[in-house]
Amino acid sequence: METDVQTLQRWIDESRSIVFFGGAGVSTESGIPDFRSVDGLYNQKYAYPPEEILSRTFFDRRPEEFYRFYRDKMLCLTARPNPAHRKLAQLEAAGRLRSIVTQNIDGLHQLAGSKRVWELHGSVHRNHCMRCGKSYSAQWVLDSTGVPKCDCGGIVKPDVVLYEEQLDSDVIQGAVNDIQKADLLIVGGTSLAVYPAAGLINYYRGSRLVLINKSETPRDGQADLVLHGPIGQILDQIEVKPL
Numbered sequence: 049m050e051t052d053v054q055t056l057q058r059w060i061d062e063s064r065s066i067v068f069f070g071g072a073g074v075s076t077e078s079g080i081p082d083f084r085s086v087d088g089l090y091n092q093k094y095a096y097p098p099e100e101i102l103s104r105t106f107f108d109r110r111p112e113e114f115y116r117f118y119r120d121k122m123l124c125l126t127a128r129p130n131p132a133h134r135k136l137a138q139l140e141a142a143g144r145l146r147s148i149v150t151q152n153i154d155g156l157h158q159l160a161g162s163k164r165v166w167e168l169h170g171s172v173h174r175n176h177c178m179r180c181g182k183s184y185s186a187q188w189v190l191d192s193t194g195v196p197k198c199d200c201g202g203i204v205k206p207d208v209v210l211y212e213e214q215l216d217s218d219v220i221q222g223a224v225n226d227i228q229k230a231d232l233l234i235v236g237g238t239s240l241a242v243y244p245a246a247g248l249i250n251y252y253r254g255s256r257l258v259l260i261n262k263s264e265t266p267r268d269g270q271a272d273l274v275l276h277g278p279i280g281q282i283l284d285q286i287e288v289k290p291l
Contacts, residue, residue, distance in 0.1 A: 052273060056275065060232065061289055064143075064231060065232075066145045066232045067147055067148075067230035068235075069236070069248065070151065070235075070279075071238025073237025074150070074279055076237070077130040077280040078124075104212040105212060107205070118206070122208075127154060127156060132284075135284060136157065139288055140161075143291040144288075146226050150168065168215055168245045168248075170216070175205065176204065176205065176207060178202050179203075180200045182198050227249065230252060232256045236260040240265045257273075263276070
């Protein structure tokens with residue numbers, strides 16, 4: 049009898065337009081903390097709840113407190129891609145993976161070599177002055193003190209989607225288009241609890257939906273294949289075969 053990993057291998061071998069939809073669990077294996085697990089940021093103690101700190105209202109009213117938390121918990125610039133990131137990049141290079149749709153903001157998919165990545169919640173690697181629009185690197189933000197200020201005096205804001213902010217419409221449209229055209233949708237490392245991002249998988253029209261996560265998700269019953277475990281460990285068992 050075929051194992052779940054063997055089934056995943058066969059489906060990947062038979063696919064020509066895979067889309068991978070990923071969440072925080074893809075990055076935790078690179079040492080980046082997630083939000084909703086037992087040890088996640090939302091279960092740690094701060095002067096303010098992390099969900100409040102990461103809101104646009106809080107950023108505007110208490111930018112120093114925001115940046116104290118942001119530098120401490122969100123800028124993990126020493127993190128490196130893990131087997132999941134590398135395997136997905138290999139699948140794209142082999143012509144099987146159409147794109148990656150990610151809720152993560154760390155840029156590790158690109159660092160692993162992936163080219164077509166839809167970053168639903170933005171990226172820590174893009175930062176701009178709110179007054180003149182000048183761009184700054186994540187390292188510059190990390191090395192700055194207090195509220196980072198541009199040469200013009202404006203506050204520099206990370207291009208990360210905060211609570212109360214809208215997702216980028218072009219990114220959403222690009223992700224939706226690719227999901228609709230996919231012949232295999234692999235959802236990994238996400239509890240599917242963050243909306244509107246999690247709702248994007250509703251646009252999938254294919255017949256093979258795979259869920260890979262350490263714990264159960266609300267969509268397990270709708271999936272055609274469910275694998276529970278570390279996503280890097282599972283994807284590392286996949287052999288990449290070029291078209």
